Amino acid sequence: MNIAIDIASWVLLTLGGVNLLIGGIGVLRMPDFYTRMHAASLTDSMGAILVILGIMLQAGLSLATVKLGAILAFLLLTSPTAANALAVSALLAGMKPRTGDAVQRTNHEADA
Amino acid sequence: MSTITLLFSIFLLTLLMITTMAIVRTRNLFVAVMLMGIASLLIAASFFLLDAADVALTEAAVGAGISTVLFLGALALTSERERSPSSLPLLSLGIVAIVALIVIYATFDQPPLGSPSAPVQAHLTPWYIESTRELIDIPNVVTAVLASFRGYDTLGEVIVVFTAGVGVLFLLGTGASASAAGAPLSEDNAGLRHYLIPRILGRLLIPFILLLGFYVQFHGEYSPGGGFQAGAIVAASIILYSLLEGEQRALLVIPQGVLLAMMVGGVLLYGAVGVAGLVLGGNFLDYSVLDSDPVKGQQWGILLIEIGIGITVAGVLISIFHAFASRGAA
Amino acid sequence: MDILGLYHYWVFAVLLMTGFYAIVAKPNLIKKLIGLSLFQSAVFLCYITFGKLAGGTAPIVGKGAELFSSPLPQVLILTAIVVSISTTALGLALVLRIKEAYGSIEEDEIQEQDAP
Amino acid sequence: MSAEAAVLASLALPLLGAFLIALAGRISANIREAATMLTATGLALIVWSLVPLVMAGERPQVSVAEVLPGIELAFAVEPLGMLFAALASMLWIVNSLYSIGYMRGNDEANQTRFYVLFAVSLGTTIGVAFAANLFTLFLFYEALTLSTYPLVAHKGDQRSVASARVYLVVLLSTSIVLFLPAIIWTYMAAGSGEFTLGGVLAGKLEGAGVGLLLLLFVFGIGKAAVMPVHLWLPAAMVAPTPVSALLHAVAVVKAGVFAITKVVIYIFGVQHLLDAFVADLLVAAAAFTIIAASIVALRQENLKRLLAYSTVAQLSYVVMAIALLTPLAGIGAAAHIVAHAFGKITLFFAAGAIYTAARKTELHELRGIGRRMPVTMSAFTIGALSMIGIPPTGGFISKWYILAGAYQADNMLALLTIIASTLLNAAYLLPIIYMAWFAHDETFEARAHGEAPWPAVLALTLTAALTLGFFVFHSAVLALARQLLPGF
Amino acid sequence: MLTLLLILVLAWLFWSGLFTPLLLLMGALSCALTVYMVRRMGYFDTQLFTPRYILRLVGYWGWLFLEVVRASIQVASVVLSPRLPVSPQVIEINAEELELIDQVVLGNSITLTPGTLALDVHDGKLLVHTLTCEGAYALREGEMKRRVASLRGA
Amino acid sequence: MLAPHLPMLQVVVPLLMAPFVVLLRPRGLAWAAATMASLMAFAIAIVLALSVVGDATLTYRVGGWMAPYGIELRVDAFGALLLLVITGASSMALLGGQRSLERALPPTREPYYFSAWLLALTGFVGIAVSADAFNIFVFMEVSSLASYVLIAGGPDRRALSAVFKYLIMGTVGATFYLVGIGLVYMMTGTLNLADMAGRIEAVADTRPMIVAAGFITVGLALKAAIFPLHIWLPNAYAYAPHVTTAFLAACATKVALYVLLRFDFLILQQHLSGHAFQFAGYLMPLAVLGILVGSGVAMFERDLKRLLAFSSVAQIGYMLLGASLVSVSGLHAAILHMFNHALAKGGLFLAVAAFAAVTSGWRLEQIGGIARTMPWTFAAFVVCGLSLIGVPGTAGFLSKWYLVTAALEHGALGIALVCVILLSSLMAVAYVWRMVESACFAPDFDAETDADSTPNRDFAAFSHLLPTILWIVALANLYFGLANALPLELAKSAARTLLGGLP
Amino acid sequence: MYYAVIVATLVTMALALLRAVRGPTVYDRVLAVNMFGTKTVLLLAALAFVFGRPDFLDLVLVYALINFIGVFAVLEFFRNRATRAGERQPAQHE
Known part of the structure; x- marks a missing residue:
């Protein structure tokens, strides 16, 4: 049982680590600010989820797990919010996203 | 410290050095402030690696929240870019290099990192740890030393914070007076109310931040934390509120008078505990006499003065924030 | 290990001097304050470093903890951090007033205005 | 009143008087001047009441405070100081009388300040006179400089301020740079600065050090106006004449020579100096000053400046007399302090009276003035004769003793100097007298003037009388001076 | 308000893990104070959440998690592929019919999913930046919006 | 009952x-x-000063x-002695400065x-009574x-x-000090000064100690405005409210110097070989330069307050010079000068405050004729000035002696x-x-013709308390010039203590 | 077992730092800071377990909650600046 948990958490942690790395690389590689934000959100959401889940498995049923859960919840609430706030700031300052083609109005009503 | 954590910490410190160099190099102050945020995180992580959880917590509460907000507040009212180039960089570099060499020269005789025979570890530390167990009986030795063994220093620290508050209020005026009393709440210049996501999320999180602040306050004796960190966290939550809803609304929640009362009340609470020790026949800040059981007395004393610290710090930090923010509004 | 153990102190020296350089060489007042707070952070790092005990843990008595790093430097630095942020806040308030009074936060421009 | 109380009272009274004068100045000029006269008279009475005691050989002593370990603020009355104090306090009465006439006659500004500071200056002069040790002496010496400074700068115009600056700079810098180190040296060498008959340095300091220290003292005590530190004295002549008269002919300059005398007699000790063969230095310096100052005086156009240079020369008489280190010369020095005071104050009074009545300050303007102001010019003549040393004036007595002293010391330099300077004195003073009485006024005067206001005339008459009187009634002074003789 | 109080109390108890009377008292005090402060802040003017909503939210999170995993793999492959095949798009989603709070949930869900990023939420319109065209199409299908809308539905 | 607690109560x-004062709203109450x-x-x-006369030492264990x-x-x-200076300066400046501050x-x-x-007062006295290196930093x-x-x-x-x-x-400066301690x-494991002095012996020759000595000295020298680290001082003193200047000029730099001397003599010199020599070797030239440059600049300065500020730089040089002689008599002189200079400088700046109540400024030409309008104040000013020069009979003379x-x-x-x-x-005479x-003697300054000043001849605003206080200070200058048993005794005992461990 | 994730976090931090130093826009830097914050949370959480002191999670909690205030301040900063520049606010895409 213990071994199973260990393996599971090991897998989660490693995957999380890989995720973080990929996100980090993405942040470096991506061509413009908005695309970089996507890479960052890779680490913020997936990376965080995996890592914390991994640690939670290790902690077992304890207060620490609850705390980790709270941490995860807060992270998942705050990081998109922060990302949004950042995007808004960039837009506010007049920074245009680089897009392949013109802005697509995908909404049906808007198209009409 | 095992070698591997040592390597971690070395890695972090290297990042820290790069960050600081970048901070000094950049001509854009906004960028510098952002990099300061990173530096603060790195420092906090290093503190944590070096077993200083309390300090890391403080750095977290201050560096990540308050400090950035204050710097940005100042930047908003001044300018973002440094205008003139550095003067005499060669001379300055020369001086700096010499002092750096002197400091490095000093390091070669220092006791190596973590050596148990170093005087710091051998002289006072065992006594503190033993006495905390015996005389105060709380788990967090840092809190015991901070609040009791060196409670006088901490009183001084509170006074420093209070002084800064008084100073900023003196220099900038109170937020209330600047935003012309009686003026209606202007809806269009009220923080981030028009940004839906931040606003709603903020609304969701503020109670938890507040609670966390109180939690840190009252668990200072058991885990990292204490009055100062708590005060900073509570202040951060109020600052968050005023960023979201506008400074004037925040002033409605905690009016200027209350803030002032907090600044004053905390210091006075601390002082009163000290004087109580004196009146009850002990020395100043001697908590043992507060209760028939000296250990209990110590615990009461620590609890009370930590509350005093928390109140003052929160009051001061919020006041400072308002003072900055109201300058922008004026 | 010995050299690695000294690394922290070297970083301390470098940080100290980086901050100091900003204070000395940069004419921008806010930059000076930034330098100042870096400068102070370096000192914090130094204190915390020599409070560290090999194999120790944070001085919070709990289960499974036997060796503790020294609490005293941490206490000192807690105080010093507070002092640092207080100084920074006061400095920034001053910068705001200076900006209002002089319309600039560059040291050389202010000096020019002060010269009769 | 016990002697000790009298000593303290004589110090406190002028200060109290100054305070009263300041208050009275707010009420009316008459009350103020009454207060001045009252203070002056009171002071004279107290000081003179001490004279019989001192003559009888008593030496009242008061110690006020121990300022530094071994260094006290203390007073002691000894003959020389008694003489000096008595002289100054007596002349203050006369001078006050004269001041009233002069100040009113010239419509000077800030008269209250003038009287207040005058009183303070007198107080410090008494302090100098009664000082029991070097420290106390130095203290009052400096206080005297500072309290007279505003008097010199009284007019407040560019010229007087500049001159006052010279006055202050010379006096203060000499005292700080030379006098103070000399005092410290003395204290360090001798362990004491008490004025002790026979000196305190004997056996403590030998060789070249003695000479060096002596020079430090002589040039450090700038008030004695030994060349080249005499510069302040002509500069001080911008002051109102009563100041020049009492302070710069009597109190201040005499404080200087008095200090030198005390240092020589009580600090070095005559015997010690004789043993060290250094007094000749002093004689030479004094001789040089006498001759040089007299020659400079010869070339002066301005009456008061001429008198100032004459003062420089006359002061060096005293210094030289002291330096001769013979009993007779010592008596001569003491007598000369008195005689010169009477004579010079008369001359200044006269000069001031001329200025008040006729607005004349230059020599060539004085043609025929004797006929318009006969009383004044008579007094002037008497004063001038006293300067030269012609009987029946006081100057003759003192010169006589000095000459005798020089002879006793077998000092040819001194003898020759005195003779030469007498000739020079005559050369610059007699033409004035001649001009005043016998020359014809060639310019037409729009306004015929008479004598100065009566208080001024009364005062200068009195001093002229004293000058003459000293020729006859000098025995008291000599008696006091003789008490010094054990020192020789 | 009671919901919040309950959550806070639970949070305190789990965080603290110490049940001495003093600390419990302090906890009660803290929770009360927090609620008081939040009340002063005017955050009880509008009802945000009902317990039922929260329950459904948990279910939604499960779906979202899978969504995030899927998107993560996509983005990771984009990042790791040497050509860096990005084709950024900005699309606008109309969510006027949703409650404000649901707009926020939608916006944050979009942001949380790697590859899509809510730029701005205003007047019921969400401006979304996507990393690739595929991401844009997936969003346009409106699966996420439907699920969010159903959180509040009957 | 309170007596044993006095060192604590002082702070x-x-x-x-x-904190109470912040809350006092009606004017004047604060x-x-x-x-x-x-x-x-x-x-x-x-009371404390009287109870330590004769080499007594009071200690107090906080907590x-x-x-x-x-x-x-x-x-x-x-x-x-320092406590006397600090609290005295504060009290006098506050008493005399009410009106002046009301205007500012x-x-x-x-x-x-x-x-x-x-708070400033708290900080200063806190430093003065503290025996703990870090506590000193906090109060600094x-x-x-x-x-x-x-x-x-x-x-x-x-x-x-x-x-x-x-x-x-x-x-x-404070951070340098922090690095130093x-x-x-790190080398001794203690912060208590006495304990430090005891434990330093073992590590005396290590490099960190030498560097620490340097950092502490430089840091405190910055705070004490020792030449050439004085450049913050003149402007800070010149443009502060007058009463502030009077208070700070009397004690701020002296407190730093106090710490410096205590550190250097009690802890470093006794145990670091050659430290005494180095101390003197570095500081004496600086002291001499400070004296000369400070006085020199003061001689040509036209702004009254800047002039006095530069004179302060010179006076700090005197204190340092005395200390750098590393002898009982030198220290004695230095410590005594701290006291005497505070008397003189505090009085001078207070007098400037009084002048400024009626003049339009405090450049030299602007105070023209002030002696006529305010003779009593001016007289007190002169007395303090004489003390600064060191004229005998004033306190300043004794320290120079x-x-x-x-x-x-x-x-x-x-x-x-x-x-x-x-x-x-x-x-000093010159300036x-x-x-x-x-x-x-300068002509009455005509404010109307001067562009950058406002006419200000407003006697109503001039408090009568200020001249009284000024005269108290001036008389203190005279009194301590003649009867100085208390400061002398304290200074002597202080010098003995500082040099106690030295051969 | 935690070491892998710690190393990964550290490397990611380094990469983020590189982005922060390089820029090019200020927003990139803010982004980096934000990323850094999350990474610190993860790092500290892992470290707490490495040290065997899970009670230090409080600290992590604080970070998780406080960190984003800075970003809000940035937003407010730009909003403020935009308002000052006289631009229409809030920003709307064309």
């Missing part, structure tokens, strides 16, 4: 009054409360913890100002932050830039030093006399 009284607290502190300081573990307070003669400060900010005043920061506030209070905008410079340099702590005698113990070098002292005394001349 606690102003400390706890400061002032009254601050003054009361300050006077109480003064009274405590007097009841014993010395190396808890924080200890220690009042010895040196500290007591907007009413809404008054409570903050007076609170900051008490309290005093510094509060001083920044006090200085920035003036209406002159140049105060702001001056304060900023002060803030930067002051913080750098950090290194010492001791300094010269101390220097003369050093043979040829001593004579050279004496020359410097005498030369600078002459320079003091420039002020006096301007006040007496």
Whole structure:
């Protein structure tokens, strides 16, 4: 049982680590600010989820797990919010996203 | 410290050095402030690696929240870019290099990192740890030393914070007076109310931040934390509120008078505990006499003065924030 | 290990001097304050470093903890951090007033205005 | 009143008087001047009441405070100081009388300040006179400089301020740079600065050090106006004449020579100096000053400046007399302090009276003035004769003793100097007298003037009388001076 | 308000893990104070959440998690592929019919999913930046919006 | 009952009054409360001073913890003397400065100002009584932050830039000090000064100790405005509100110097070989240069307050010179000069405050004729000025006397030093006399013709308390010039203590 | 077992730092800071377990909650600046 948990958490942690790395690389590689934000959100959401889940498995049923859960919840609430706030700031300052083609109005009503 | 954590910490410190160099190099102050945020995180992580959880917590509460907000507040009212180039960089570099060499020269005789025979570890530390167990009986030795063994220093620290508050209020005026009393709440210049996501999320999180602040306050004796960190966290939550809803609304929640009362009340609470020790026949800040059981007395004393610290710090930090923010509004 | 153990102190020296350089060489007042707070952070790092005990843990008595790093430097630095942020806040308030009074936060421009 | 109380009272009274004068100045000029006269008279009475005691050989002593370990603020009355104090306090009465006439006659500004500071200056002069040790002496010496400074700068115009600056700079810098180190040296060498008959340095300091220290003292005590530190004295002549008269002919300059005398007699000790063969230095310096100052005086156009240079020369008489280190010369020095005071104050009074009545300050303007102001010019003549040393004036007595002293010391330099300077004195003073009485006024005067206001005339008459009187009634002074003789 | 109080109390108890009377008292005090402060802040003017909503939210999170995993793999492959095949798009989603709070949930869900990023939420319109065209199409299908809308539905 | 607690109360009284003061709204109340607290502190300081006469030392364990573990307070003669200076300066400045401050400060900010005043006072006395290296740092920061506030209070905008410079340099100084005590702590493991002195022996020759000594000295030298680290001082003093300047000029730099001397003599010199020599070797030239340059600049300065500020630089040089002789008599002179200079400089700046109540400014030409309009104030000014020069009969003379005698113990070098002292005394005569001349003889300044000043001949605003206080100070200058048993005894005992362990 | 994730976090931090130093726009830097914050949370959480002191999670909690205030301040900063520049606010895409 213990071994199973260990393996599971090991897998989660490693995957999380890989995720973080990929996100980090993405942040470096991506061509413009908005695309970089996507890479960052890779680490913020997936990376965080995996890592914390991994640690939670290790902690077992304890207060620490609850705390980790709270941490995860807060992270998942705050990081998109922060990302949004950042995007808004960039837009506010007049920074245009680089897009392949013109802005697509995908909404049906808007198209009409 | 095992070698591997040592390597971690070395890695972090290297990042820290790069960050600081970048901070000094950049001509854009906004960028510098952002990099300061990173530096603060790195420092906090290093503190944590070096077993200083309390300090890391403080750095977290201050560096990540308050400090950035204050710097940005100042930047908003001044300018973002440094205008003139550095003067005499060669001379300055020369001086700096010499002092750096002197400091490095000093390091070669220092006791190596973590050596148990170093005087710091051998002289006072065992006594503190033993006495905390015996005389105060709380788990967090840092809190015991901070609040009791060196409670006088901490009183001084509170006074420093209070002084800064008084100073900023003196220099900038109170937020209330600047935003012309009686003026209606202007809806269009009220923080981030028009940004839906931040606003709603903020609304969701503020109670938890507040609670966390109180939690840190009252668990200072058991885990990292204490009055100062708590005060900073509570202040951060109020600052968050005023960023979201506008400074004037925040002033409605905690009016200027209350803030002032907090600044004053905390210091006075601390002082009163000290004087109580004196009146009850002990020395100043001697908590043992507060209760028939000296250990209990110590615990009461620590609890009370930590509350005093928390109140003052929160009051001061919020006041400072308002003072900055109201300058922008004026 | 010995050299690695000294690394922290070297970083301390470098940080100290980086901050100091900003204070000395940069004419921008806010930059000076930034330098100042870096400068102070370096000192914090130094204190915390020599409070560290090999194999120790944070001085919070709990289960499974036997060796503790020294609490005293941490206490000192807690105080010093507070002092640092207080100084920074006061400095920034001053910068705001200076900006209002002089319309600039560059040291050389202010000096020019002060010269009769 | 016990002697000790009298000593303290004589110090406190002028200060109290100054305070009263300041208050009275707010009420009316008459009350103020009454207060001045009252203070002056009171002071004279107290000081003179001490004279019989001192003559009888008593030496009242008061110690006020121990300022530094071994260094006290203390007073002691000894003959020389008694003489000096008595002289100054007596002349203050006369001078006050004269001041009233002069100040009113010239419509000077800030008269209250003038009287207040005058009183303070007198107080410090008494302090100098009664000082029991070097420290106390130095203290009052400096206080005297500072309290007279505003008097010199009284007019407040560019010229007087500049001159006052010279006055202050010379006096203060000499005292700080030379006098103070000399005092410290003395204290360090001798362990004491008490004025002790026979000196305190004997056996403590030998060789070249003695000479060096002596020079430090002589040039450090700038008030004695030994060349080249005499510069302040002509500069001080911008002051109102009563100041020049009492302070710069009597109190201040005499404080200087008095200090030198005390240092020589009580600090070095005559015997010690004789043993060290250094007094000749002093004689030479004094001789040089006498001759040089007299020659400079010869070339002066301005009456008061001429008198100032004459003062420089006359002061060096005293210094030289002291330096001769013979009993007779010592008596001569003491007598000369008195005689010169009477004579010079008369001359200044006269000069001031001329200025008040006729607005004349230059020599060539004085043609025929004797006929318009006969009383004044008579007094002037008497004063001038006293300067030269012609009987029946006081100057003759003192010169006589000095000459005798020089002879006793077998000092040819001194003898020759005195003779030469007498000739020079005559050369610059007699033409004035001649001009005043016998020359014809060639310019037409729009306004015929008479004598100065009566208080001024009364005062200068009195001093002229004293000058003459000293020729006859000098025995008291000599008696006091003789008490010094054990020192020789 | 009671919901919040309950959550806070639970949070305190789990965080603290110490049940001495003093600390419990302090906890009660803290929770009360927090609620008081939040009340002063005017955050009880509008009802945000009902317990039922929260329950459904948990279910939604499960779906979202899978969504995030899927998107993560996509983005990771984009990042790791040497050509860096990005084709950024900005699309606008109309969510006027949703409650404000649901707009926020939608916006944050979009942001949380790697590859899509809510730029701005205003007047019921969400401006979304996507990393690739595929991401844009997936969003346009409106699966996420439907699920969010159903959180509040009957 | 209170007697054993006095060292603590000395700090606690102003400390706890400061928060109260912030709350006092009606005009004048804040002032009254601050003054009361300050006077109480003064009274405590007097009692303390009287009780340590004769080499007694009072100690106090804060919180009841014993010395190396808890924080200890220690009042010895040196500290007591400094306490007298600090609390006395504060009380006198507050008493005399009410009206002057009322003019300088907007009413809404008054409570903050007076609170900051008490905080500064707390900081200074906190340093003076502390026996713990880190505690000194904390209170140093309290005093510094509060001083920044006090200085920035003036209406002159140049105060702001001056304060900023002060803030930067002051913080750098404090941080240097922190680095220094950090290194010492690292090598000895203690922060208590006495314990430190005991444990330093073992590590005396290690490199960190040497560097620590350097850092501590430089840091404190910055705070003490020792030449050439004085550049923050002139402007900070010149543009601060006058009363602030009077207070700070009397004690701020001296407190730093106090710490410096205590550290150097009690801890470093006794144990670091050759430290005494290095101390003298580095500091004596600086002291001499400071004396000469400070006086020299003062001679040509036209702004009255800047002039006095530069004179302060020179006076700090005197104190340092005395200390750098490393002898009982030298230290004695230096410590005595701290006391005497505070008397003189405090009085001078207070007099400037009085002048400024009726003149339009304090450039030399602007105080023209002030001697006629305010003769009594002016007279007090002159007395303090004479004390600054060191004219006999005033307090300033005594310290110079001791300094010269101390220097003369050093043979040829001593004579050279004496020359410097005498030369600078002459320079002091020159600059003091420039002020006096301007006040007496310059034509009445005509404010209407001067563009950048406002006519200000407003006698109603001139408080009668100020001249009284000024005269008290001036008389103190005279009194301590003649009967100086108390400061002398304290200074002597302090010097003995400092040099106690040296051969 | 935690070491892998710690190393990964550290490397990611380094990469983020590189982005922060390089820029090019200020927003990139803010982004980096934000990323850094999350990474610190993860790092500290892992470290707490490495040290075997899970009670230090409080600290992590604080970070998780406080960190984003800075970003809000940035937003407010730009909003403020935009308002000052006289631009229409809030920003709307064309």
